[in-house]
Amino acid sequence: MLRSTIQRTVRLASRAKVGSGAVLVSSNLAALRSSPACMVSAFKYSTKIPPKLTAESYPNIERLPQYKKLTQEDLSFFQSIMSESEILQATADEDLALFNEDWMRKYKGQSKLVLRPKTVEQISQILRYCNDQKLAVVPQGGNTGLVGGSVPVFDEIVLSLNQLNKIRDFDPVSGVLKCDAGVILENADSYLAENGYIFPLDLGAKGSCHVGGVVATNAGGLRLLRYGSLHGTVLGLEVVMPNGESMNSMHALRKDNTGYDLKQMFIGSEGTIGIITGVSILTPPRPKAINVSFLGVDSYEAVQKVFVKAKQELSEILSAFEFMDLNSQKLAKHHLKDVIHPLEDEYPFYVLIETSGSNKEHDDVKLETFLEKAMEDGTVLDGVVAQDETELRNLWQWREMIPESSQAGGGVYKYDVSLPLKDLYSLVEAANDRLAEKDLLSETDSSKPVISAVGYGHVGDGNLHLNVAVREYTKDVEKALEPFVYEYVSSKNGSISAEHGLGFQKKNYIGYSKNDQEIKMIKQLKSLYDPNAILNPYKYV
Amino acid sequence: MSKSLRILVPVKRVIDYAIKPRINKAGTGVEKTGVKFSMNPFDDIAVEEAVRIKESHKKLVENIHAVSIGPAKAQDILRTALAKGADTCTLIDAKETELEPLAVAKILKQVVTKQNANLIILGKQSIDDDCNNTGQMLAGLLNWPQATNAAKVEVDEASMTVRVTREIDGGEETISAPLPLVITTDLRLNQPRYATLPNLMKAKKKPMEKLTLSDFSDVSTEPRLKVLKVEEPATRAAGIKVASVDELIEKLKAAKAI
Numbered sequence: 001m002l003r004s005t006i007q008r009t010v011r012l013a014s015r016a017k018v019g020s021g022a023v024l025v026s027s028n029l030a031a032l033r034s035s036p037a038c039m040v041s042a043f044k045y046s047t048k049i050p051p052k053l054t055a056e057s058y059p060n061i062e063r064l065p066q067y068k069k070l071t072q073e074d075l076s077f078f079q080s081i082m083s084e085s086e087i088l089q090a091t092a093d094e095d096l097a098l099f100n101e102d103w104m105r106k107y108k109g110q111s112k113l114v115l116r117p118k119t120v121e122q123i124s125q126i127l128r129y130c131n132d133q134k135l136a137v138v139p140q141g142g143n144t145g146l147v148g149g150s151v152p153v154f155d156e157i158v159l160s161l162n163q164l165n166k167i168r169d170f171d172p173v174s175g176v177l178k179c180d181a182g183v184i185l186e187n188a189d190s191y192l193a194e195n196g197y198i199f200p201l202d203l204g205a206k207g208s209c210h211v212g213g214v215v216a217t218n219a220g221g222l223r224l225l226r227y228g229s230l231h232g233t234v235l236g237l238e239v240v241m242p243n244g245e246s247m248n249s250m251h252a253l254r255k256d257n258t259g260y261d262l263k264q265m266f267i268g269s270e271g272t273i274g275i276i277t278g279v280s281i282l283t284p285p286r287p288k289a290i291n292v293s294f295l296g297v298d299s300y301e302a303v304q305k306v307f308v309k310a311k312q313e314l315s316e317i318l319s320a321f322e323f324m325d326l327n328s329q330k331l332a333k334h335h336l337k338d339v340i341h342p343l344e345d346e347y348p349f350y351v352l353i354e355t356s357g358s359n360k361e362h363d364d365v366k367l368e369t370f371l372e373k374a375m376e377d378g379t380v381l382d383g384v385v386a387q388d389e390t391e392l393r394n395l396w397q398w399r400e401m402i403p404e405s406s407q408a409g410g411g412v413y414k415y416d417v418s419l420p421l422k423d424l425y426s427l428v429e430a431a432n433d434r435l436a437e438k439d440l441l442s443e444t445d446s447s448k449p450v451i452s453a454v455g456y457g458h459v460g461d462g463n464l465h466l467n468v469a470v471r472e473y474t475k476d477v478e479k480a481l482e483p484f485v486y487e488y489v490s491s492k493n494g495s496i497s498a499e500h501g502l503g504f505q506k507k508n509y510i511g512y513s514k515n516d517q518e519i520k521m522i523k524q525l526k527s528l529y530d531p532n533a534i535l536n537p538y539k540y541v
Numbered sequence: 542m543s544k545s546l547r548i549l550v551p552v553k554r555v556i557d558y559a560i561k562p563r564i565n566k567a568g569t570g571v572e573k574t575g576v577k578f579s580m581n582p583f584d585d586i587a588v589e590e591a592v593r594i595k596e597s598h599k600k601l602v603e604n605i606h607a608v609s610i611g612p613a614k615a616q617d618i619l620r621t622a623l624a625k626g627a628d629t630c631t632l633i634d635a636k637e638t639e640l641e642p643l644a645v646a647k648i649l650k651q652v653v654t655k656q657n658a659n660l661i662i663l664g665k666q667s668i669d670d671d672c673n674n675t676g677q678m679l680a681g682l683l684n685w686p687q688a689t690n691a692a693k694v695e696v697d698e699a700s701m702t703v704r705v706t707r708e709i710d711g712g713e714e715t716i717s718a719p720l721p722l723v724i725t726t727d728l729r730l731n732q733p734r735y736a737t738l739p740n741l742m743k744a745k746k747k748p749m750e751k752l753t754l755s756d757f758s759d760v761s762t763e764p765r766l767k768v769l770k771v772e773e774p775a776t777r778a779a780g781i782k783v784a785s786v787d788e789l790i791e792k793l794k795a796a797k798a799i
Contacts, residue, residue, distance in 0.1 A: 288575060295738075342735045360577075368741075375738050384735035387621045388579030389559030391735060 051101055051108040054153050054504070061538060063154040067136040070113055070155065074133060078115060081125050086163065088114040099158045102151045103144050103205075104412065106473060107504060109152030111138070116163045120238065120246065120277045126159060127275065127534075128244025136537050139271035141213025142184065144205035146414050149217065149270050149503025153538040161212055164277060167191055176235060176252045178280040181212020198286040200227035204400050212276040218268030220499030225460035226319040226356065227284060230267050237263040238278030242530045252280040265525065270501050271536045273529040287319070287356030289363045292392045293371060295383035296347030300425040303349050305379045307421075307459050310353055313370035317363050320354035321460040325428065328402045328454035331469060335405035342384045342395055351380075351459075352399050402456050406467040409451045413468040413477065415485050419494035424464050428455030430488055431466055431481065438480045449474045463498040486512045502540045510540070544701060545603040546720070548591045549658035551649055552584040552607055552622055554615040555669040564771050571669070571771070580618040583664025585625075586726045589733040591662050592626030594696055601698055604628050606656050610635050610645060616749065623744035624736035631750040638754065640762055642674035647760045649675070650682045658721075660703070665690050665725040676725035686718040690727040 055061070068074075078087055090096050090112040100109040117123050130137050136156040143150045152158060161182035168178040175197050179188060185206040189199040201214060203221035213219075215237070218230055227233060236249040249263050266274055297303055303323045310318055326348050333341055343350070357363040367385070374380040386392035406412040419427060431453045435441040442448035449470050457464040466485065470477055486496045490512040497506055497513070510519060526533070526541045556562055556571065557579040565572045580588075588607065595602040607622035607630040609615040619630045631652060640648075653661065666673035680687035688705035692713065695704040700719075707714045708727050736744075754762060783789045793799045 289577075293738075294735075340732055340734075343737075371738055372742060375742065380738070383738040385738065385741060387624075387736050388582075388585075389557045389577060390582070393559065395735075 051105045054107045054109060054148070054151075057107075061153065064537065066134060066532075067156075067534075067537070068134045070135065070157070074129075074135065075113070077129055078113075078126070081122055082115065082117060086116045086118060086122075088116065096158070099140060099143065099160060100151055102148050104146065104407065104414070106411070107148040107151050107153075109138070109158075110155050111152040111158045112155060114158040114160055116160045118163045120164070120240065123159070123164075123240045123275060123277055124244045124246055127240055127242055130157065130534050131242045131244065131532055134532050134534065136534050138536050139216070139275045141182065141210035141216070142205065142208040144209040144213070145217060145503060146416070146500045147497070147503030147505040149501055149536070149539055150213070151504075153504060156537065159275065161210055161275075161277070165210075168278065170195060170197075172196075174252075174254075175283045175285065176280055177283050178250055178252065178278065179211055180278055181210060181215075181276045183211045185209050185211055185214060192283055193286060196286050197283040200233045200281070200284055201230065204403060211279050211281075215267055215279050216269060216271050216276050217501045218499070220458070220461060220463060222320050222322070222458070224499075225321060225458065230281075231264060233282050234263060234267060234279060235282050236280040237266055237276055239263075239266050239274040239276050241274045242532065242534055246277075247274065248278075250278055250280045252282075254282065268501065270503060270540050272540055273526060273535065275535070285358075287358065289355075289357050289360035290319075290392065291355045291363055291367050292386045292395045293353045293367065293383055294342045294386075294395045294398065295351040295353070295371075295374075295380045296343045296345070297349050297351060297380055298347060300349060302379050303351055303425075303459060304421060306351055306353075306374060309374055309379070310370065313373070314353075314355055314366055317355040317357040317366060318353070318460075319356040320352065321458070322352040322399050322456065323459045324350045324352070324399060324402065324456040325425070325454055326350075327452045328406075328456045328467070329398065331405040331408075331452060331454060332398055332401050335408050336397070336401060339394070339397075342398065343382050345382065347381055350398075352395065354396075399456070402454070402465075403467065406452075406454060406469040409469050410471040411469075411473045413470065413473075413481055414500070415466040415468075415481075415496075416498050416500040417464055417466065417485070417489045417494050417496055418462050418498035419464055419489060419492050421459065421462050423492045423494070424457070424459070424462065425455055426492075427464060427485065427488055428453060428466055431468065431485065434480055434484060435468070435477075438476070440477055440480060446471060449477050461498070483509060483512075489513075504539045507539050507541075544601060544698065546594070546598070546601050546660050546696070547603050547656060547658045548594065548605045549649075549653055549656055549661045550584070550587050550591050550605060550607045550622065550627060551645075551652075551661070551663045551675070552588065552609050552618055553581045553664070553667045553669075554578050554609060554611045554618045555581045555667055558582050558668050564773055568770055568772065569768060578614065578617075580621055581664050581667045581669075583666060583668070583726050583728070585664075585733045586728070586730050587662040587664050587724075588622045588625050588627060589731045590691075590694055590724075590726060592734075593731065594660075594694070595626065598696055598698060601696070604656075606630060606658065608633065608649070608652050610640060610648060612636060619749060620741075620744050621736055623747045623749075624741045625734060626740075627747075629748050629750070631752060633757070634751065634753045635762075636754075638762055639764070641764055641766065642672045643678055643765070644760055644762045645675050646678035646682055648757045649679050651757060651760075653679075653683060660720060661685075661723045662694075663723075663725055665727055676723055680723040683721070683723070685721050685723055687723040687725070688716055688718060689725040691724050692727050692729045694724060694730070 099114045100111055137159050138152045138156045140150045140158050140160045164180045164182040166180045170177050172195055188211050201221045202223045235252040238250050239247045355363050355367055386395050435450050441450040451469040453468045455466055486509045489496050495513045496509050522541055557577040560577055562571045591605045605627045607627040609619050610633040613634055616632050663676050690707050691705045692708045693706035702717050702719045703722055704717045
């Protein structure tokens with residue numbers, strides 16, 4: 001069959017060039033939608049300047065003396081419970097960059113030791129030992145986080161879950177999946193696909209990120225509109241606590257009204273009170289018919305109008321509603337080079353609508369009726385509808401490639417915020433005004449640090465991504481944006497983190513979204529379960 | 542004879558190329574229920590090329606007519622062809638009958654005569670049976686010149702000839718032929734456009750002629766080939782990891798590879 005050899009629209013040659021051999025896999029169109037390899041290539045190569053040590057970039061943050069420094073005895077202990085392949089040590093020519101640097105190459109820790117256990121029992125032994133010895137630990141999944149939460153700040157031990165990666169059990173009747181925390185999201189989804197089910201969460205980094213990681217950070221992603229947040233879909237967790245005890249609620253009941261729902265505490269805890277080692281999650285049947293439409297509209301008001309109409313006309317089949325501004329598409333065009341943009345003319349805003357249902361004919365009729373009405377009354381100015389799978393994937397590319405495109409010029413400041421829908425886009429305008437006012441912004445003049453401030457996101461969830469694409473990371477830009485962005489969001493009663501978490505980047509700004517009482521109770525929980533504060537220090541709490 | 546081009550684009554409905562086909566339980570063919578179907582990608586390229594010729598030779602092209610032989614649902618891909626720029630179309634409902642290339646070519650020959658077409662652009666092959674026969678057979682039946690595996694098509698209005706650059710082993714070959722002509726398309730010819738909303742709406746109003754196989758009763762649709770068995774290729778054995786170069790050499794020697 002010729003299927004595998006046809007590469008029709010998206011030619012990835014430009015990207016394949018910069019990548020390593022493994023990255024070339026992404027030139028296979030079938031792997032494109034998920035683009036895990038693209039993510040890797042961006043991670044490793046697209047930023048021009050290697051990151052400075054976090055300790056140097058933030059000299060006001062000091063290593064806490066309460067944590068012990070790693071000794072030979074500690075190593076001997078780890079060697080006694082783990083095999084050689086499970087322990088990685090820094091050497092003169094190997095600084096463990098893959099584990100010390102974050103995806104955006106903004107932060108760099110100095111860990112000398114990475115532990116990659118294969119069993120939950122080992123994790124339990126490691127934590128018990130570290131707790132006794134007061135060794136700080138950073139739990140790490142796929143290391144695709146965007147707020148520096150998954151990398152060490154100083155010399156914390158990295159505990160990587162990437163070798164704890166087995167599917168444990170799947171029940172084809174209830175659709176409940178039980179798996180290890182280190183299973184890569186895409187692998188979990190492919191496994192479910194074979195059984196006619198789908199993982200209720202999807203995001204750009206799915207080729208690298210772990211199931212445990214998305215739960216620990218309460219990731220949102222592209223399917224939240226349809227399937228809801230992980231607080232609803234996760235049915236049980238297995239968590240190893242800092243004292244080495246394991247909390248297991250993997251029994252996976254849909255209804256269990258017997259007091260405190262402890263698992264919820266760990267969803268979004270960012271590895272600060274326990275390490276998630278197993279997840280049981282309710283998965284919905286895989287939709288049989290998927291349609292994607294890409295539309296051009298003339299204002300943010302029109303985006304909202306289309307959204308209201310889409311909810312009314314498409315109701316139960318609407319599975320994604322994403323918006324993008326013109327600048328984000330300009331960056332993507334620059335990055336994707338010869339790929340033809342779906343719409344011939346430029347529009348101030350673009351909308352991507354996805355429907356998923358069980359009957360193609362029904363869905364087609366619904367989508368057609370909706371689009372016709374929206375075209376006729378002038379809310380939608382132009383648009384295209386994918387006619388086959390390839391087109392469908394290519395349309396998604398124009399949304400999913402924005403993060404990578406924003407980063408390609410040198411670096412990116414990312415803000416992921418929740419705002420009331422009517423104010424959603426005003427933040428992007430305010431950020432642009434501020435950067436222009438400080439004379440930091442120019443699309444063409446390379447002496448200015450900022451290339452463009454772009455906005456896109458999940459309208460369905462009131463979630464905006466503000467990406468400030470820069471030529472290099474500078475203090476001037478950071479000072480112009482922070483705490484400005486957080487103050488702005490707070491003044492509109494939004495959240496400073498909709499789905500990325502707080503991690504290292506936003507830890508000082510928690511007060512903009514949580515009140516004093518909430519913060520006090522969070523701190524109480526932390527000191528109760530992690531009294532020696534060995535888990536993921538210098539971040540979040 | 543006034544100069545004009547009447548382009549015929551035959552298109553086929555096949556399992557979407559991004560979907561991995563699975564063999565049915567009986568081992569007699571590919572599983573078709575619950576699977577997404579789309580236009581054969583090579584035919585999509587053929588439609589695009591016809592539309593581009595029309596756009597660059599506005600006065601010359603009188604009509605682009607798409608035709609599909611297949612189940613009733615093939616009208617979906619005809620609508621796509623209309624939305625992408627074809628003017629009219631014909632659906633020849635063959636129900637579930639699978640036609641071999643010769644039968645397809647014979648039916649198309651009659652369509653060519655009826656439409657008075659003088660340029661036929663079609664995919665070099667369809668990705669379901671991968672035959673790569675229909676274009677050549679059709680040219681033979683019509684006794685027209687053929688330019689297969691086209692990577693570039695240039696129409697010269699003055700002489701009413703067409704220059705076609707073909708992809709061949711080791712390079713390119715450029716040939717020129719007078720009309721009427723059959724062209725089969727290769728992948729690099731163009732990048733098909735998206736179907737835009739206004740065009741999808743217009744496509745609904747464009748005419749679709751509906752025929753059935755009985756309208757071509759003089760063409761035998763009896764298969765000349767019998768499918769004995771359809772099998773998945775054998776899965777490759779998993780590789781092994783070696784710890785050192787020495788071990789690698791040892792293994793290669795054991796396997797008599799060096």
